[in-house]
Amino acid sequence: MLEVKAEHLSFAYEKELVLGDVSLHAKPGDFICLLGQSGCGKSTLLRLIAGLEKSDPNQLQVGGKPVEKPSLDRAMVFQDYGLFPWMSAGANIDLALKQKFPDWSKEKRKETTLLWMNNLGLEESLYDKLPLDLSGGQRQRFATARAFALDAPLMLMDEPFGALDAVTKALLQDTVLQLWDKEEQRKTVFFVTHSVDEALLLATDIVVLGQSPSRVIYTHHFEEGHRPQRDTMFSDPEVMELRNTLFRIIDQEIQSKAKAAREAGV
Ligand SMILES: Nc1ncnc2c1ncn2[C@@H]1O[C@H](COP(=O)(O)OP(=O)(O)OP(=O)(O)O)[C@@H](O)[C@H]1O
Ligand SMILES: [Mg+2]
Structure with missing residues (x-):
């Protein structure tokens, strides 16, 4: 806040x-x-x-x-999702957590990533998929999960639900x-x-x-x-x-x- x-x-x-x-x-x-x-x-x-x-x-x-x-x-959900295309969607969240919480163990990062994926309705099996192999809506949800996982006091969300049914x-x-x-x-x-x-x-x-x-x-x-x-x-x-x-x-x-x-x- x-x-x-x-x-x-x-x-x-x-x-x-x-x-x-x-x-x-x-x-x-x-x-x-x-x-x-x-x-x-x-x-x-x-x-x-x-x-x-x-x-x-x-x-x-x-x-x-x-x-x-x-x-x-400040956590941002970009209009074009802003996920690195060369790493899995789950690894995108993991990397952001690593930057924000350098003291966290690998296990804690994984647990937090899965928790936020679950909160945003993303199945665990999607963790290892590359962003390009996800639907637009799934990408948006990963980007939103990443922003929430960072627990930043200011959230900047750019049309985060534009591609959803x-x-x-x-x-x-x-x-x-x-x-x-x-x-x-x-x-x-x-x-x-x-x-x-x-x-x-x-x-x-x-x-x-x-x-x-x-x-x-x-x-x-x-x-x-x-x-x-x-x-x-x-x-x-x-x-x-x-x-x-x-x-x-x-x-x-x-x-x-x-x-x-x-x-x-x-
Ligand atoms: N990196 C950039 N370099 C030059 N011009 C830019 C750049 N990014 C945006 N613009 C221009 O700035 C203006 C505003 O763009 P912006 O993306 O902020 O609009 P927006 O309100 O978010 O639009 P939309 O609803 O389509 O997403 C547009 O005319 C756009 O072409
Ligand atoms: Mg815009």
Whole structure:
């Protein structure tokens, strides 16, 4: 549970300004769901928080300090899974544990790896498979298991359930929520998704980024005890109103980007 503070954060890859002016404050234990159209800079924002891209020290702070480089207190689930293809999926988790917990025995690492595989619904027989021999959904689950196994106070999850079927997705959403909720000190989570419903179900705070160069165009905070629940949210008028608002805002951004492209003759 680390706090993350972005104040007028801007970022460019070479000359392309991706983040224009992003301000947000994640308090320790917040579960922030980031929404926004493709290319608006969601992954870039996570990479900046992870320390994989360089940010202005005055514009982005994690745990009260500027982000200088990657750190083991931040676990990332990459959009493309980020598993090393030359080692087995299980060995990918084992390696991360070795880096984070150098004193652990081989047995303890194996036991922890199998525990997290099991938590994410991965059979033990998948341990020795190479990532390329797994399905997309299994790869996503290995990447998620690895992030949880590291027990980092800040979790950066980039569309972790994008490649899953609806049933598995629902199971894993519940698993992630339970794991986050049961801890005395909840982890701070940034979770990128394209699904408004997923955001409604998981978030303490929903943050929508506008088109690139992006800024925050909408936020919603759920008070503790008033977060939407899977079995009741679709019959709750307040949640449905918020859902419509989110769809409308995202749709407006898509329309205005398309219009700007037409006017520019693209
Ligand atoms: N390494 C890079 N070098 C140069 N440009 C990049 C790089 N990574 C991303 N970009 C550009 O930055 C912009 C934002 O990319 P980013 O991956 O952050 O978007 P996103 O919101 O995560 O999109 P999606 O929803 O499709 O994953 C895009 O225009 C992309 O082409
Ligand atoms: Mg992305």
